[in-house]
Amino acid sequence: MSIRSAVAQPGEPHEAARPVPISWKAAGHRLLLDRVARWAVTLGGVTIIASILAILFVIVVQVYPLFTRPTATPLRGAQIALDAPPLALGVDEYREIAYLVTPDGMVFAPLTGDTPARKTPLPGLGAAKITTASQFGRGPFALGLSDGRVLPVEVKFAVSHQDGKRTITPEATSTGPVSVDPEGRPIRQVAYVETKTGPITVAAVGPRDLVLVTVSETKPLIGPPAKEESRQNLTAPGMGEITALALDARGEDLFVGTSSGQLIQFDLRDPNAPKLGRSVEATGPSHAKITALSFLSGDRTLIVGDAGGGVSAWRLIQMDGGNQPLVRIYAFTGHAGPVVAILPSHRDKSFVTADGSGTARLHYGTSGKTLLAVQAEQPGIRTAAFAPKADGFFLLGADGRLSQWSLDNRHPEITFATLFGKVWYEGYKSPAYVWQSTGATDEFETKLSLIPLIYGTLKGTFYALLIAVPIALLAAFYASQFMHPKLKGVVKPTVEIMAALPSVVLGFLAGLWMAPRIEKIVPGLFLIELVVPPLILMALFAWRATPIGLRRRVLPGMEVALLVPILLAGIWLSFYLGGVVERHLLTGDYRTWLLSALGLGYDQRNSLVVGLAMGFAVIPIIFTIAEDSLSNVPQHLVAGSLALGATRWQTALRVVLPTASPGIFSAIMIGFGRAVGETMIVLMATGNTPVMNWNIFSGFRALSANIAVELPEAPDGGTLFRVLFLAALLLFLMTFAVNTVAELVRLRLRRKYRYL
Numbered sequence: 001m002s003i004r005s006a007v008a009q010p011g012e013p014h015e016a017a018r019p020v021p022i023s024w025k026a027a028g029h030r031l032l033l034d035r036v037a038r039w040a041v042t043l044g045g046v047t048i049i050a051s052i053l054a055i056l057f058v059i060v061v062q063v064y065p066l067f068t069r070p071t072a073t074p075l076r077g078a079q080i081a082l083d084a085p086p087l088a089l090g091v092d093e094y095r096e097i098a099y100l101v102t103p104d105g106m107v108f109a110p111l112t113g114d115t116p117a118r119k120t121p122l123p124g125l126g127a128a129k130i131t132t133a134s135q136f137g138r139g140p141f142a143l144g145l146s147d148g149r150v151l152p153v154e155v156k157f158a159v160s161h162q163d164g165k166r167t168i169t170p171e172a173t174s175t176g177p178v179s180v181d182p183e184g185r186p187i188r189q190v191a192y193v194e195t196k197t198g199p200i201t202v203a204a205v206g207p208r209d210l211v212l213v214t215v216s217e218t219k220p221l222i223g224p225p226a227k228e229e230s231r232q233n234l235t236a237p238g239m240g241e242i243t244a245l246a247l248d249a250r251g252e253d254l255f256v257g258t259s260s261g262q263l264i265q266f267d268l269r270d271p272n273a274p275k276l277g278r279s280v281e282a283t284g285p286s287h288a289k290i291t292a293l294s295f296l297s298g299d300r301t302l303i304v305g306d307a308g309g310g311v312s313a314w315r316l317i318q319m320d321g322g323n324q325p326l327v328r329i330y331a332f333t334g335h336a337g338p339v340v341a342i343l344p345s346h347r348d349k350s351f352v353t354a355d356g357s358g359t360a361r362l363h364y365g366t367s368g369k370t371l372l373a374v375q376a377e378q379p380g381i382r383t384a385a386f387a388p389k390a391d392g393f394f395l396l397g398a399d400g401r402l403s404q405w406s407l408d409n410r411h412p413e414i415t416f417a418t419l420f421g422k423v424w425y426e427g428y429k430s431p432a433y434v435w436q437s438t439g440a441t442d443e444f445e446t447k448l449s450l451i452p453l454i455y456g457t458l459k460g461t462f463y464a465l466l467i468a469v470p471i472a473l474l475a476a477f478y479a480s481q482f483m484h485p486k487l488k489g490v491v492k493p494t495v496e497i498m499a500a501l502p503s504v505v506l507g508f509l510a511g512l513w514m515a516p517r518i519e520k521i522v523p524g525l526f527l528i529e530l531v532v533p534p535l536i537l538m539a540l541f542a543w544r545a546t547p548i549g550l551r552r553r554v555l556p557g558m559e560v561a562l563l564v565p566i567l568l569a570g571i572w573l574s575f576y577l578g579g580v581v582e583r584h585l586l587t588g589d590y591r592t593w594l595l596s597a598l599g600l601g602y603d604q605r606n607s608l609v610v611g612l613a614m615g616f617a618v619i620p621i622i623f624t625i626a627e628d629s630l631s632n633v634p635q636h637l638v639a640g641s642l643a644l645g646a647t648r649w650q651t652a653l654r655v656v657l658p659t660a661s662p663g664i665f666s667a668i669m670i671g672f673g674r675a676v677g678e679t680m681i682v683l684m685a686t687g688n689t690p691v692m693n694w695n696i697f698s699g700f701r702a703l704s705a706n707i708a709v710e711l712p713e714a715p716d717g718g719t720l721f722r723v724l725f726l727a728a729l730l731l732f733l734m735t736f737a738v739n740t741v742a743e744l745v746r747l748r749l750r751r752k753y754r755y756l
Helices: 024-068 416-420 451-481 485-498 503-520 521-547 558-585 590-598 607-631 635-643 648-677 680-685 703-713 719-753
Strands: 071-079 089-090 095-101 105-110 119-121 130-133 141-145 151-160 165-173 189-196 199-204 209-218 224-235 240-246 253-258 262-269 275-281 290-295 301-306 312-318 326-332 338-344 349-354 358-366 370-375 383-385 392-398 399-407
Touching: 024 719, 071 370, 071 503, 095 165, 105 358, 119 358, 130 189, 141 189, 141 416, 151 189, 189 240, 199 240, 253 290, 275 326, 290 338, 290 451, 301 349, 338 383, 349 383, 358 392, 358 503, 383 416, 451 485, 451 648, 451 703, 451 719, 485 607, 503 521, 503 680, 521 558, 607 680, 635 648, 648 719, 680 703, 703 719
Parallel strands: 089 383, 240 290
Antiparallel strands: 071 399, 089 095, 095 105, 105 119, 130 141, 141 151, 151 165, 189 199, 199 209, 209 224, 240 253, 253 262, 262 275, 290 301, 301 312, 312 326, 338 349, 349 358, 358 370, 383 392, 392 399
16 A cells, blocks of 8 residues: 655656555554553553552541540449448459448459459448548548548559469558547548648538648658648638538649539648638539539649539639639530539540439540430449549449440540640640640640641741742743843753752751851841842943943843842842841840840741742742743744734733743642642751741741651551641642642633633
8 A cells, every 4th residue: 555645846847646655564563552652651640540549548547537436335234232322433444343432441343253242341440430532543542431530541453364364453551540620520521632742631521611631751861751740720611511622633722612503722832821712603603512523634624513414624724923713614515413423534634424313424624525425224323433544434323233334435635626726725824726746744635736737837838939939930931031042051950950959958958057047147138138129220220321332242131140240249238238237226136126126036947947948949840830831832922922013021921921821820839739748848947846926037837847757756546646647638638729729720821811
């Protein structure tokens, strides 16, 4: 087969068409290569999309458990033989043995197997009856007796393993009773803590009468420790009777609940001179009796339960001037009947409340949320217990029937409000956005607000683009429209090579070399924009005043090279004038002036350093894409505009720039995505402090840098681990949203200017 050509060249005689041979083998080979290339490109694209979706799937799998609700699974109950209604209940950490207090003593009841409950004698109890018990905690607790004494007790569990079987042996020990009331009146309520200086006991011996007993222990170098006992009588103000007591583990603040709904605070920081503190109506207009008080882990937040079923959280707020108002922080979902028990967790800020009808609710103190509720089969609940590992809770009725639940509550501190809203944390004057994932003590209240990290990410991106976008776009505009091709052939590859610099190198230079040098020249740095433009304008006027014969010696588009020495001179002059301004107008130290006049602190590693370093990293991307878009505008549009009498400047602004606007916008958005996802520069050039302000002289913490810093130390599967994956998901969604909007705007601009 052949193809014949009937076209003759001008001036040549017409010849018969000559056959052009085509090889079927070569054509088939080309078709095969086309198919292979098409399938390879398609497979590569599908693989990339599948990889992105797989990464997204892994992130979602790690994040999903954060928002699952806790579950409580009912377990087989138990029947404990009791001679009298129970006063208090506790369990060991394995939930195998329960210990409860009755008027006659203590009872240990195995919860597994058929071993019967066992009463244990309490040394020092004698013929007295137990009338009340303090809150069970990690250490000793106290039992109030009918003869005016208080008996400190500590329950320990010895664990042994033999033949693969665990054996738990309980033991109750006591240091001996403490005589509280010389008149021998029965103890109505009791609170007890052991501090570093000695035990503190507070007991209610009358309707409004309290006795404070402190024992100070001093350990000499030689000999036994010396003990000094102090006793103080206190009176609760108001009309109601004392119904509940709570004493923090430091022995500093005593809270008294009354039958009229009053919550009264006593300051015990000086045990020899206790002071009456704040008093509030904790139950509101109903004046319902306060039936239970308990501190959450850390002893900063007090939970109040009342006879109306209300549950609320209260806290002393340290205000300016030393004022400490007692403020209600949260009101939780209440009960239908009186609250009989408040059970705080020893591991976090969760707690369980129970009422007499058998309803138990799980709450979390930091978020102020009620997480779940369960209902026991039997009514008449007298007391309850929360497992030491916070993996179960128990309700005990007056008849000895024990109901128990296994609790799965892996991430109680996580809600949308704690992640993206203001939270009133312990020690804060008001609700705030805070990221602080670790603390110095076990009672630390985890603060995992993502808002400071999102804020820092946008702050760093803003300052980087504030520097990069004008420089990159103006440079691309000049290079594509006015620069001489030879100079452009040097400048453009040089700028593109800048993109090859590793971000870790830029971050290293920014943090260790640039930051201390910028600190010395900040006033001059801000004077550059006031000094350099006038010098450039002066150079322009001087250039126009230059004889045309001299100007013709410089090739069109090479004039910018003459501005390099002027630019360097302007920068030097700016730094010199900056020193003069600092000495004469800024009190000799601009940092002091910033703090005193504007209230702005200066951190050496700050947003200004990040803006310069990250702007340097973003400029090549924006410049390259924008310059290509401007250079690829069809030449017939430019020629037509010039032919109609427009100047090169008018053509560039009104023809080239609108036509290239889709590409320019894409360049800016790609630069935005590059800045949002930057890690090493942000990590090394800022103080990584999650603060929320737009001060250019302060640092910040970005989402990407936070992931890099904390992920290696986060326990696998823990709350922090999953929250960091959530931060990665936010980064993914932010870049996806920006790219989607950029594509929509680009297509709209393309449709708008396609007919130019």
